[in-house]
Amino acid sequence: MSTPHTQVVNWAGNVTFGSPRVHRPRTVDELRRTVRDSARIRALGSGHSFNLVADSDHDLVRLDGLPAEAGIDAEDSTVTVAAGMRYAELVTVLNERGFALANLASLPHISVAGSCATGTHGSGDGRRCLSAAVRAVELVGPDGDLTWLSREADPGAFPGAVVALGALGVVTRLSLEIEPAFEMAQRVRVGVPLDEVADHVDDVFGAAYSVSLFTDWRDEGAVWLKHRTDRPVGGWSGGRPAPGPVHPVPGMSTGSSTEQMGSAGPWHERLPHFRPELEPSAGEELQSEFYVPRELAGAAFTALRGIGHLLAPALHVAEVRTVRADDLWLSPAHGRDCVTFHFTWLKDPEAVTPVLSAVEERLLPLGARPHWGKLTTMAAPDIADRYERAADFERLMLGLDPAGKFRNAFVDGLFPRA
Numbered sequence: 001m002s003t004p005h006t007q008v009v010n011w012a013g014n015v016t017f018g019s020p021r022v023h024r025p026r027t028v029d030e031l032r033r034t035v036r037d038s039a040r041i042r043a044l045g046s047g048h049s050f051n052l053v054a055d056s057d058h059d060l061v062r063l064d065g066l067p068a069e070a071g072i073d074a075e076d077s078t079v080t081v082a083a084g085m086r087y088a089e090l091v092t093v094l095n096e097r098g099f100a101l102a103n104l105a106s107l108p109h110i111s112v113a114g115s116c117a118t119g120t121h122g123s124g125d126g127r128r129c130l131s132a133a134v135r136a137v138e139l140v141g142p143d144g145d146l147t148w149l150s151r152e153a154d155p156g157a158f159p160g161a162v163v164a165l166g167a168l169g170v171v172t173r174l175s176l177e178i179e180p181a182f183e184m185a186q187r188v189r190v191g192v193p194l195d196e197v198a199d200h201v202d203d204v205f206g207a208a209y210s211v212s213l214f215t216d217w218r219d220e221g222a223v224w225l226k227h228r229t230d231r232p233v234g235g236w237s238g239g240r241p242a243p244g245p246v247h248p249v250p251g252m253s254t255g256s257s258t259e260q261m262g263s264a265g266p267w268h269e270r271l272p273h274f275r276p277e278l279e280p281s282a283g284e285e286l287q288s289e290f291y292v293p294r295e296l297a298g299a300a301f302t303a304l305r306g307i308g309h310l311l312a313p314a315l316h317v318a319e320v321r322t323v324r325a326d327d328l329w330l331s332p333a334h335g336r337d338c339v340t341f342h343f344t345w346l347k348d349p350e351a352v353t354p355v356l357s358a359v360e361e362r363l364l365p366l367g368a369r370p371h372w373g374k375l376t377t378m379a380a381p382d383i384a385d386r387y388e389r390a391a392d393f394e395r396l397m398l399g400l401d402p403a404g405k406f407r408n409a410f411v412d413g414l415f416p417r418a
C-alpha cells in the first residue's frame, strides 16, 4: 500500500521529509516487491530523529503495517522481532514471558530498527547502546532479496550491519539478546552540586545499574538512580532525596515520568524515564548529543560549566549518561567507554545554533562523536573521520548496495561517491 503526495514530518516537527511517496506494506513479500521496483528508497522508523538521517528524495517505507511478531528462543536467550515494532510493544511481550532487555532508551516509543540504526542508548557504566544487543539482522537488499547477517556466521560484516543509518537495506527482523526479567527501583536525588559530580564521576555514575544527571549547567542537577533490586546499592548519596516524583524537565507535569520514590517494580517500567502511553520529554524541542571518551568526563564538565550562562537560556534541560564500549563500526561508542552529553533545546533554531556551536567548540577537541539522530553543525566528512572503521562500512555498503538504492543526501555527505 502506498500513500502518494503526503507530507511526512518527524516527531519534533522540525523536519519535513522530501519523499513524494510513503509505502506501508502489509507483508514482507509486498515490501520486497516495493524495494525491488523502487529506484531509491529509505526505511522510516517512528520518526524520532531530529535530522535528515531517514530522509528520501524518492520513496519512503514504513514497517509498522507488518505483523508485530516477537519470537522468543529461551535456550539461545534471544528474541527475534519485527523491525517496525516499538520497544513499548516488545518489552510488554518479553516481561509477560519472564524476560528482559539489558537496557532501554529514555523513551519506549521508538522503533527497534530505527533505534538500532543510529546507536540509540540509555545509561549505565556496564550498559552498551541498544544496538549492541543485536545478534542478527535480516535485510531486504536492492533486488528485493532477503539477507540474514549474524554475529556468529558473518563476523567480517556483522559489526558494520547494525548501526547502519538505513544505508544497507531495509531491516525486516532483528534478533536481540535477552535475559531473565528483573525488578528495579528508581530514586531521584535533587540539589546535587555539579562540582561534586565532576569530581566524583565514577562514584556518581557507578551508584546504580543506570544513572542519569539532569541539569541546566548552572550549579546543580538531579541524579536519577535506577537500581536493580537483586544487586547491591552503590555508596554515593549526594544532594537530598526528591520529596516527590519529578519530571526530567523542571516544572513539567510528572504524570509521564516512570515510577520513582524507590518503589520496586518491573524493569521496563523503571529503565526508561517516560511512560509509553503518554507524550515523552518536553514536546516542543530539538535535541543534540555528544559521546565523549569516558576518561575525559572531567574535562567536558569543566568546559560546559564554563558556558553554563549560555546554555541555560537555550535549554529545557540537559542530561549526562554513561555508555559502555562496543565493537559496532558506526556506533558512537565504538571502541571506547563514553560519557554522553545530551541537550534538550528550546524549539528555536536561531537561538540554539550559536549555543550548539559553542558546545561543539568545547567537546569536539575532546574527541566527541555526535549522535546520529540528533542535531549538529559538524560537516559530514568530519563526522565520518571520527570513526576508525568508516572505510570498512563504506566497502560493506558498496558491496550490498552497489547502485546506491538506499543512500540519501545524509549518507552521501558522510561517504561521498567516488
Ligand SMILES: Cc1cc2nc3c(=O)[nH]c(=O)nc-3n(C[C@H](O)[C@H](O)[C@H](O)COP(=O)(O)OP(=O)(O)OC[C@H]3O[C@@H](n4cnc5c(N)ncnc54)[C@H](O)[C@@H]3O)c2cc1C
Binding pocket: 011, 012, 042, 043, 044, 045, 046, 047, 048, 049, 050, 053, 054, 055, 063, 083, 084, 105, 106, 107, 110, 111, 112, 113, 114, 115, 116, 117, 118, 119, 120, 121, 122, 165, 166, 167, 169, 170, 171, 172, 280, 281, 371, 372, 373, 374
Ligand atoms: C523525545 C525523544 C527522546 C529520545 N531519547 C533518546 C535516548 O534516550 N537515547 C538516544 O540515544 N536517543 C534518543 N532519542 C533519539 C532517537 O532514539 C533516535 O533518533 C532513534 O534513531 C529514533 O528511532 P526511530 O524508530 O524513530 O527511527 P527514525 O528516526 O525513523 O530513523 C532513524 C534511522 O533508522 C533508519 N531505519 C528505520 N527503520 C529502519 C529499517 N526497518 N531498516 C533500515 N533502516 C531503518 C532510518 O532510515 C534512519 O536512518 C530520542 C528522541 C526523542 C524524540
